[in-house]
Amino acid sequence: MTNTFSCRAKRGARPFSFLFALCLIALTGACAQTQSAGPEVSIKRPAGKLNILLMPADVKISVVTTGGLTEPNAEWSEQGRQNVVSALKAEMAERNIEVNPYADDSVPSYQIASEHEQLIKLHQAVGASILLHKYGPGLQLPTKKDRFDWTLGQGVQSLRDSRGGNYALFVYAEDSFSSGGRVALQVAAIILFGAHVPGGRQIAFASLVDLDSGSVVWFNVLTSGGGDLREPESARQAVDTLLANSPL
Amino acid sequence: MTRALNLIGCFLVVALLAGCTTFVAVSPAKKHEIGNVFRVQPSTLWSAKKDGNVENWTINGFDLEIVSFITKVTEGKAIAPKLQGDDAPTFQADMNATDVVNLYEAVLTARKFSQVEVRNLRPHTISGKDGFRFEYSGFDANGLAKRGMVVGLIDSENGLNLVIYEAAAEHYYDASREAAENVFDSLEKI
Amino acid sequence: MQPGVTPPADSVEGGLWMVMEKAELRLKTSGRVIPDAELQAYVHDIACRLAGEHCANLRTYVVRQPGFNAAMAPNGFMTVWSGLILRCENEAQLAAVIGHEIAHFLRRHSLQRWETMRDSLGAAQVFGLVSAAAGVPLGDIALLGAVGYIQAYSRDQEREADELGLETMTAAGYDPQAAPQLWRNLIAEGEAADKDEPNPFFSSHPPTKERMEMLSDLAAAARTTDTAKQDRFHELVSRYRAVWLEDEVDVGRYAEIQVILSRIKEDGHMPGVVWYYQGEALRRHAEVEDKTEAIAALRKALEFDDAPAVTYRSLGLLLAKQGDAAGARRAYQSYLEKAADADDREMIRYYIKELEKRS
Numbered sequence: 001m002t003n004t005f006s007c008r009a010k011r012g013a014r015p016f017s018f019l020f021a022l023c024l025i026a027l028t029g030a031c032a033q034t035q036s037a038g039p040e041v042s043i044k045r046p047a048g049k050l051n052i053l054l055m056p057a058d059v060k061i062s063v064v065t066t067g068g069l070t071e072p073n074a075e076w077s078e079q080g081r082q083n084v085v086s087a088l089k090a091e092m093a094e095r096n097i098e099v100n101p102y103a104d105d106s107v108p109s110y111q112i113a114s115e116h117e118q119l120i121k122l123h124q125a126v127g128a129s130i131l132l133h134k135y136g137p138g139l140q141l142p143t144k145k146d147r148f149d150w151t152l153g154q155g156v157q158s159l160r161d162s163r164g165g166n167y168a169l170f171v172y173a174e175d176s177f178s179s180g181g182r183v184a185l186q187v188a189a190i191i192l193f194g195a196h197v198p199g200g201r202q203i204a205f206a207s208l209v210d211l212d213s214g215s216v217v218w219f220n221v222l223t224s225g226g227g228d229l230r231e232p233e234s235a236r237q238a239v240d241t242l243l244a245n246s247p248l
Numbered sequence: 249m250t251r252a253l254n255l256i257g258c259f260l261v262v263a264l265l266a267g268c269t270t271f272v273a274v275s276p277a278k279k280h281e282i283g284n285v286f287r288v289q290p291s292t293l294w295s296a297k298k299d300g301n302v303e304n305w306t307i308n309g310f311d312l313e314i315v316s317f318i319t320k321v322t323e324g325k326a327i328a329p330k331l332q333g334d335d336a337p338t339f340q341a342d343m344n345a346t347d348v349v350n351l352y353e354a355v356l357t358a359r360k361f362s363q364v365e366v367r368n369l370r371p372h373t374i375s376g377k378d379g380f381r382f383e384y385s386g387f388d389a390n391g392l393a394k395r396g397m398v399v400g401l402i403d404s405e406n407g408l409n410l411v412i413y414e415a416a417a418e419h420y421y422d423a424s425r426e427a428a429e430n431v432f433d434s435l436e437k438i
Numbered sequence: 439m440q441p442g443v444t445p446p447a448d449s450v451e452g453g454l455w456m457v458m459e460k461a462e463l464r465l466k467t468s469g470r471v472i473p474d475a476e477l478q479a480y481v482h483d484i485a486c487r488l489a490g491e492h493c494a495n496l497r498t499y500v501v502r503q504p505g506f507n508a509a510m511a512p513n514g515f516m517t518v519w520s521g522l523i524l525r526c527e528n529e530a531q532l533a534a535v536i537g538h539e540i541a542h543f544l545r546r547h548s549l550q551r552w553e554t555m556r557d558s559l560g561a562a563q564v565f566g567l568v569s570a571a572a573g574v575p576l577g578d579i580a581l582l583g584a585v586g587y588i589q590a591y592s593r594d595q596e597r598e599a600d601e602l603g604l605e606t607m608t609a610a611g612y613d614p615q616a617a618p619q620l621w622r623n624l625i626a627e628g629e630a631a632d633k634d635e636p637n638p639f640f641s642s643h644p645p646t647k648e649r650m651e652m653l654s655d656l657a658a659a660a661r662t663t664d665t666a667k668q669d670r671f672h673e674l675v676s677r678y679r680a681v682w683l684e685d686e687v688d689v690g691r692y693a694e695i696q697v698i699l700s701r702i703k704e705d706g707h708m709p710g711v712v713w714y715y716q717g718e719a720l721r722r723h724a725e726v727e728d729k730t731e732a733i734a735a736l737r738k739a740l741e742f743d744d745a746p747a748v749t750y751r752s753l754g755l756l757l758a759k760q761g762d763a764a765g766a767r768r769a770y771q772s773y774l775e776k777a778a779d780a781d782d783r784e785m786i787r788y789y790i791k792e793l794e795k796r797s
Contacts, residue, residue, distance in 0.1 A: 074456040117467045121392040122418045129309030141295040142273035143307045150308060153419025214419065337690070337724060342759055345785055346751070350722065353688060362470045362502060369782040380785060387469030 043208075043217060043247045046166060049098040052248070053165030053211065055120075056103055056112070057084045061229060062176040076177075076230050078108050083235035084173055090236065091243055100165050113162070119155055123170060126150050127207060130219050152214040160211035168211055171242070173204035175229050202229070206242050218246050271295040274305060279436075283319030285401075285409050287438055291430035302328075305431075311392075313415035313424040315431055322407035327351055332358045339408045345369060345380035348400055348408060352384075360389035374401050375437035385417065393417035399432055411435060458513045462497070465517065470501045472520065477674055481518055481536070484529070488537045488606045492544060504685040506624060507639045510539040512546070522639075524682040525623065525698060527705055529671035530616030533607050538617075538643075541602035547595040596649060604656050614657040621645055621653060627697040672707075679708060680746065683715045692723040710742030714749045721752055729756050747777035751786065763793045 043050075061076035085105050092099045103111060112120050130150055133141045159168060208218040222242045228234045274280055274294040279287050282303050294305040294315070305315040321327055326336035337354050340347075349366050356364050364386040372381035379401035388394050396414035403409075413428040415421040465471065472478065481500050486493035495514040503519040510516040516539060526532040591599065604614050625645050679702070686695045696716060703712045717735030720726050736753045739745040754769035770790050774783055 072456050077456065112467075117391075118393055118418045121390060121467070122416055122420075124390070125309075125311045125392055125416060129312055133309055138270055140269065141271050141306065141309070143293050143295045151419065153423065155418050335690070340724070344755070344758075344789065346755060346782070350688075354690075357689060362468065367781050370784040371788045378788070391464070391468040391470075393469070 043167065043210075049096065050167075050248075051098045051100050051165045052092060053159065053163055053168040054085075054088060054092075054099055054101045054105070055168055055170045056105065057081055057088065058170075058172045059084050059229065060174050062174075064176050064178045080173065080175065080229035080235065081108060083229055083232045084171060084239060086232065087236040087239035088169070088171060091239055092248070095248055097248060100163065102163055102168075115162075116159060119152060119159060122152055122155075123207070123209070126152060126216060127170070127172070127205065127219075130207075130216070131205070131221065134219070135221055148216075148219075150216045150219075152209055152216070154212075154214050156209060156211050156214040165211050167217070168209045169248075170207045170209070171204065171239075172206075173202070173229060173238070175202045177228075202238070204238060204242055206246070208246060208248070220246065271297050279434075281438060282317045283409070285319040285406050285438055286317060286411070287436040288317075288431055289434040290427065291434075292427045294427075294431075307424055307427065308420065311388075311416070313420045313428070314413070315428055316410075316412040316414070318408075318410045318412070320406050320409065325407070327408070327410070328355050328358065331355070341404070341407070343402070343408070345371075345382075345400065345402075348380070348402070348410075349382060351408075352398065352410070356384070356386060361386040361394070363387050372399055374399070374435050377401060377403065377437055395421040397428075397432075399435065401437065403437075455513055458511045458515070461511070462513075462515045465499060465501070465515075470503065471499050472502050474500075474677075477678075480670060480674055481523075481532075484533055485516060485536050485540065487610050488533060489540050489544070490606070492540075496540075502685070504682070504689050504691065506627075508535050508539050510543045512543065514543070516540075516543075520678065520682050521686065523675060524679065524686070525627070526620065526671075526675075527623070527701065528616065529668040530607070530612040531620040531623075532671065533610065533612045534603065534614075534617035534620055537607045537610075538599050538603035541599040541606065542591060542595065545595070545598055545602065547591050547599065550595075591643075596643065597652065600649070600653055601656060604653075604660055608660045614660040618650060618653045618657050621650060623697075623701060625650075627694050630693045630697045631691070676707070680711050680715075683711070687715065687719050687722055690722075692719045692726075695719050708744055710739050710745030710749075713739030713742065714746055714752070717749070718752050721756055729760070732756060733760075747773055747780065750776060754786075754789070758789065758793060763796050767793045 059077055059081040060072055061080045062072045063076075064071075085101075089099050133139055133144055134148070156168070159165070202223065204222040206218075206220050207216050209215065210217050220242055222238065229238060272295070274290060274296045276290050276292050279289045281287050283301055290305075292307075294307060296303060296305045298304075301319050301321070303317045303319075304310060305317075306313060318327060321339045323341045324338050326332050326338050329336060332355065336358070337351055339351060343351075346369065349369055353364055353366065364384060366382055366384045369380060369382040372379045379399060381397070381399050383395070383397045385393070385395045393416065394414055395417045396412060398413075399411045401409045411432065413425075413432070415424055415428075477500055478498070482496070482498045485496055485498050489496055497515045499515070499517045500523070501517050501519055504521040504524075505519055506522045506525050508516065508518045508522055516536075518536070522535065523532060526535075600617075604617060607617065608614050624639075628645070683695065683699070686698070696719060699712050699716050699719075703709060713735050717732045717739060720732035720735065721729065726732070733753065733756050736749050736756070739749045740753075750769045750773035754766045754773060757763075757769055758766035767790050770786050770793075773780070774786055777783070780786070
């Protein structure tokens with residue numbers, strides 16, 4: 001009920017707990033590292049090709065100014081989005097999986113149909129919960145000990161019925177790059193505070209949702225100090241790493 | 249620099265939190281005392297976190313479903329003072345259930361809820377004592393639809409005491425409802 | 439930079455555009471946009487007529503939010519708070535505000551303001567401010583005071599917007615005197631209000647004496663027209679007046695609401711509802727210890743046919759606290775009679791039983 005965390009993360013389009021969870025992970029994440037949640041997951045494969053509903057990829061690439069402000073860069077974000085979408089499609093093609101985009105992904109401004117809005121918002125809340133309680137140190141829920149059974153509920157069937165797909169794949173990625181002056185500040189911060197001030201910080205997560213039951217069958221978080229989603233090859237690498245231990 | 253300080257602040261919070269596990273298990277096998285006001289026996293396992301006079305339980309995460317016990321809101325105190333700030337409406341000893349509904353709506357507004365509707369305010373008994381109960385709905389700060397039910401008890405010693413079940417309208421309210429109802433049904437006054 | 443033309447993605451404006459688009463999307467899915475197609479179309483239509491050829495770039499949203507504010511982002515999305523429409527006495531006053539905001543948009547004042555802001559605010563803060571101005575609060579309540587910052591214009595820009603606003607208003611057939619009149623009403627309300635709480639609209643449009651005089655002069659010099667039909671305004675607003683008044687009480691705007699209610703009473707609308715809210719605001723205001731006036735207002739409301747059933751409930755609550763058990767019981771009984779399907783009737787029946795026990 002009450003806001004129990006005193007950490008004032010920067011606010012944006014995400015729920016507050018989401019950002020807080022991200023900041024925890026950004027700190028605890030070291031180099032290219034993934035932590036997947038969900039045990040050895042196997043998914044139901046239909047007789048024909050597996051069909052994955054590709055939800056609009058949410059990619060935000062920002063520039064960190066000398067003053068420490070984060071500014072989203074529209075061109076970079078769009079480049080990143082296109083690269084991530086291409087990478088996802090390439091990954092699916094390699095695995096002989098049929099890709100079924102939710103919306104026309106040649107354009108950045110996606111339109112979620114109003115009947116799906118609550119599902120998308122619920123997914124954000126579920127994702128935040130998973131990040132917080134599976135990846136947040138000291139925040140594990142006893143009710144989730146040795147289990148991973150988050151779900152969106154059967155309401156997902158309205159997604160399945162209107163768009164098709166056996167599973168829905170959600171990908172979120174955030175990246176930021178320092179402008180020239182930042183590097184000097186980074187070095188100073190490391191010396192003075194012993195803390196790493198990320199000058200180029202990447203975080204991505206993916207979730208796979210069963211479109212019959214609503215279960216989040218697989219979830220993975222990628223934190224990395226390198227890689228550049230604006231570069232197609234680098235984005236491909238990041239997506240490849242992100243999906244490496246997926247059941248797809 | 250603000251960004252660095254924010255992250256350092258996060259780091260400290262993390263360090264503090266990592267030292268102890270924040271959530272404890274509430275097992276269905278026994279009765280639990282809450283705030284020295286209520287005794288309750290859940291029918292299933294919950295995860296609990298205490299914060300002053302508030303104890304919050306969840307199964308899947310607070311934003312998905314929560315059972316909140318707020319005890320000993322005495323005369324002159326607001327229900328959620330940290331959230332509501334200095335100008336918050338406060339509980340007065342001569343308040344009744346209808347007044348408490350207004351107080352609770354103010355908490356929802358402070359939590360940036362919109363389209364709040366309160367329904368079915370009615371008497372409810374706890375350990376033979378006269379309390380009240382109501383349901384509500386609204387959209388939270390992120391536009392996620394939420395539903396809730398509240399049980400309240402006012403007494404001269406403890407002031408206002410509330411037990412709240414709130415969950416995402418999509419799936420969670422119904423899915424966790426039975427577990428929450430069992431908590432409510434088991435409520436006793438110490 | 440033409441209004442309505444999307445800036446190149448790699449520009450500063452491009453980044454801000456993205457923030458505004460996200461804010462607009464967030465608003466659309468927030469649950470705050472009033473789901474009344476007629477009301478939305480009505481306001482959009484006014485904005486369209488005032489914007490002329492730029493109508494195609496506009497998107498308007500009437501949001502459920504108490505308080506007086508309207509805001510327009512440089513990418514063409516405008517929000518009008520329900521509290522603003524509540525405070526307008528007629529369509530001309532509504533058109534005055536909308537026209538003023540559109541004028542800022544047409545003259546690119548907002549964009550100039552954005553560029554200045556960019557040096558001191560991060561994108562997340564900008565997003566927060568845009569959201570708050572749109573009526574979808576994100577951060578602290580204190581942020582609302584900063585909302586004025588986003589809309590704050592220079593004196594020259596205000597004069598330009600006032601001039602252009604009046605021009606477009608008059609061209610559309612509205613009485614230009616509505617503009618200074620609206621401002622006088624707002625100032626009166628501001629004077630009654632708690633000075634600690636910042637009024638977002640006032641922080642961005644300071645109602646200085648100088649501006650008021652200028653506005654009156656401009657209005658007097660303009661052609662006097664009053665040809666625009668205004669029945670739609672009253673028809674639509676009467677649907678919502680009670681609900682929007684309730685919203686103001688719910689957020690504790692007890693002093694301001696009395697000013698608004700006096701005006702509605704003077705204009706002759708909904709006397710029973712108006713007296714009820716006058717009483718109810720006094721009842722809910724904890725700082726008003728003497729509830730005599732509240733009781734009197736509620737009793738006065740009952741003299742009118744349109745007094746809502748909850749008037750009896752509020753009266754009962756007050757009389758019970760005063761120790762008038764018999765009076766309270768009578769009031770509660772009347773409530774139960776008038777609102778047979780009230781969803782809190784069991785609770786009221788309980789109150790009656792408790793009062794019977796006492797006596």
